[in-house]
Amino acid sequence: VVTRTGLEGGALYALGAPLREAIARDGQAVLHIDLKPDLDLAAIAARLAKAPPSESLKNRLRKALGLEGVIPALLREGVPPADLATPAALAQRLKALPITLTAIRPMERAISTAGGITLTELDEHLMLRRLPGVFAVGEMLDWEAPTGGYLLQACFSGAVAAAEGMVDFL
Known part of the structure; x- marks a missing residue:
C-alpha cells in the first residue's frame, strides 16, 4: 500500500526486521x-510490445497490463527514462521495481513495535528468570508481532x- 508517508502493508510487516536492520546499518x-506477479517476464514484454509506443506510459500500462493508480508514478520515480521506453526493459522493471527505503x-505512528525483553529471559509462564x-x-x-487481530x-x-x-x- 502506498500512502502519503511511504509504504505499508502485510508484505512489508513480514520483512520488517531485515528492512529495519538494513536501514540502521x-x-x-x-x-x-x-x-505483476501473475505474469512472467516474457508475457509482460509481449503485451507491452503490442501497445502503441506513442501512448503515454500510464495508458500503455493500463491497457496492456491493467496496472493503474500510483504505478506509473513509482516507475517514473525509480526507473531511468530509457528503461520506460522499451518493452523488454520496462517488463524487467515491472518484475523487480527497486524502491529505496x-x-x-x-x-x-507504529502499529506494533519491535524490541523488548528477549524470550530467553522468560520461563514457560512468561516470568522473568532474573526477577x-x-x-x-x-x-x-x-x-x-503480526498486526491487527493476530497481535491482539x-x-x-x-x-x-x-x-x-x-x-x-x-
Whole structure:
C-alpha cells in the first residue's frame, strides 16, 4: 500500500526486521517489488510490445497490463527514462521495481513495535528468570508481532499464560 508517508502493508510487516536492520546499518534498504506477479517476464514484454509506443506510459500500462493508480508514478520515480521506453526493459522493471527505503515510521505512528525483553529471559509462564514474580507479555516482548487481530490474540493469549503462571507462583 502506498500512502502519503511511504509504504505499508502485510508484505512489508513480514520483512520488517531485515528492512529495519538494513536501514540502521546502511542508511537505506532497497526493496524490489514484482508489480505483476501473475505474469512472467516474457508475457509482460509481449503485451507491452503490442501497445502503441506513442501512448503515454500510464495508458500503455493500463491497457496492456491493467496496472493503474500510483504505478506509473513509482516507475517514473525509480526507473531511468530509457528503461520506460522499451518493452523488454520496462517488463524487467515491472518484475523487480527497486524502491529505496530510507526510514521507518516513528514510534508514535507504529502499529506494533519491535524490541523488548528477549524470550530467553522468560520461563514457560512468561516470568522473568532474573526477577521472580515479574511477568511480561505482548509489546513488552522482543518478537516480530503480526498486526491487527493476530497481535491482539497473541497478547491476550500471552496474558492468560502469564496469569496462570502468576497463580502457580503465588
